[in-house]
Amino acid sequence: MFLATCDGGSFAAAARICNSDPSTVSKAIGRLEAQLGLTLFQRSTRQLRITQAGQRYADTVRKMIQDLTTCEDELKHLNDSPCGTLKINSAVCYGHLYLRPLLKAFCKQYPDIKLELEINDLHIDIIENDIDIALRTGFVKDSRLVARCVSPMDFLICASPEYLEAHGTPSHAEAFHEHSWIGFRIKETQQLQPIFLPDLDGVYGPFELTRSHITDDGEAMAHMCIDGLGFAQIPHFLAKQGLESGELVSIYPSFRPPHPDSGVFAIYPKREYLPAKVRVFIDFLIHSLAKMDESATHTWAEKWTPLIEFEHSGS
Template identity: 70%
Template sequence: MDKLRALELFIAACDSGSFAAAATMCNTDPSTVSKAISRLESQLQVTLLQRSTRQLSITQAGNQYLSTARKLLQDLLACEDELRHLNDSPNGVLKINSAVCYGHLYLRPILAAFCDRYPAIQLELQINDLHTDVIESGVDIAIRTGFIKDSRLVAKRLSPMDFFVCASPDYLQQHGTPRCQHDFNVHKWIGFRIKETQQLQPIYLPDEQDEYQLYDLKSSHITDDGEMMVSMCEDGLGFAQLPHFLAKSGLESGKLISIYPHFRPPEIENGVFAIYPKRTYLPTKVRVFIEFLTEALAQKGESAYQTWAVHTVNHQANTESD
């Protein structure tokens, strides 16, 4: 029998004055109560209760032990109640790790509204493009592109990733619009270097049957920052293959033109994921943030199965080739 159960039976016996009454209070039998208290006395090498045929009387040592035991169990119950409250009420520090571009473009605009709704939550944000061990670093939620295969973690897809092949209107006016994938060989291309692997992001272009294929194009310029890639593209330095969350603002403002319809890579790992430690009870602060982010994405026309790109028409440029 564990020590806490023995303490519960001891306290019940002291409060009720008999093993039988204590057994009734604790939903057990009198012999179990008697054995538990005898075991405590054996461990302590003191007598806690004096037994008689009519009643129990507590010894001086028993009184001292009772006071400590009662306070211990009360403190434990209070702690458990507090923890249950913490899990039920959205409060405390919420530690979020996010990829840089997604953090700036999608998370930052919703943070003020989230804090207004949940003022008892304090945010701690880590914005970087490096792999983070969610469990070792104590992160509550990581927002990452690409699926992380780790049995200790849950990966909830927030949206797929749709890509656009973009250029600025000025670039297309000066250099013409490619009419097939081979035309890109004479155009400038802005490559994206993935910080984690130091590999260039693969480029997909449609073939003559409008099937997207992997192409090995020489990059004229390379950057490892997504927002810098967008700026370079808007400034006319060449074409760039941009994920939907990076392309959105430029396409809406007219600073960028997509020369093909959006493309979604076929890999099952494709997407933006909310990643958090696997546990029996998900903290409320984590749950409400994921729900809030999901609501914000829905307002953009995004869900686990689609992005806003599905509602766009082909932005193909009408600029004629030189």
């Protein structure tokens, strides 16, 4: 209203510009003058004349509005264009085995996006730490966040060919008591991850089993299995390389936990206008996983041919 009064030369003109009325404009200018402790306009019955202080104030306000408009335009461009720094946080195993190999192609496709990659297994506050997107196995329920499932998490019972040759292949769950088993300790709870084994009909259930060896690192568990230290129940993204290279063998069909929090999730803050850099990264990740035969509802592990099939297979 102040700038409209400067440009229009009267409260009536300012009211027309601002779709208001002269009285409202006059009162607004009066409040502004009282707040500043300055007279911005000399008033008379015939004219309204801006003071020297008013003119200086008008020059400053006009520049501020110009700067604000420029800033808004730049921010809108940044939000609408895939550019700027994209801060990603990823779980360790998934980050090393699935995410990192994709980054070269992503950067080639979006050269104006600079990556800041954090890899750890800490469930940190992504809003407080200004993280654009996190990739997690399981997710923290937080109303401020969107958790989009990018794939289920399928588990495979694996061993090395050398171990099977030396110790034989168990035909059912009870037979595992005669074999070495590599257990996984969850860092946050310090509890051992449950083991799900098939019964004679191939129906999976939790099974009490003594672990011969224990680790809290997923990649170490996979490598210990490759090295022939025993069986391990391994997430599909950890088992993939070993199975494809022949260093691991999958004994039975894959097992998928029925819990809704089980899966791989892309987690990001709820926003009405999602920045383009986040949007294109999610699209790129989904497209890349599709090439690996993975989606929000299935993984390649479902089609992997195990060493032992069941006549009646569980989910």
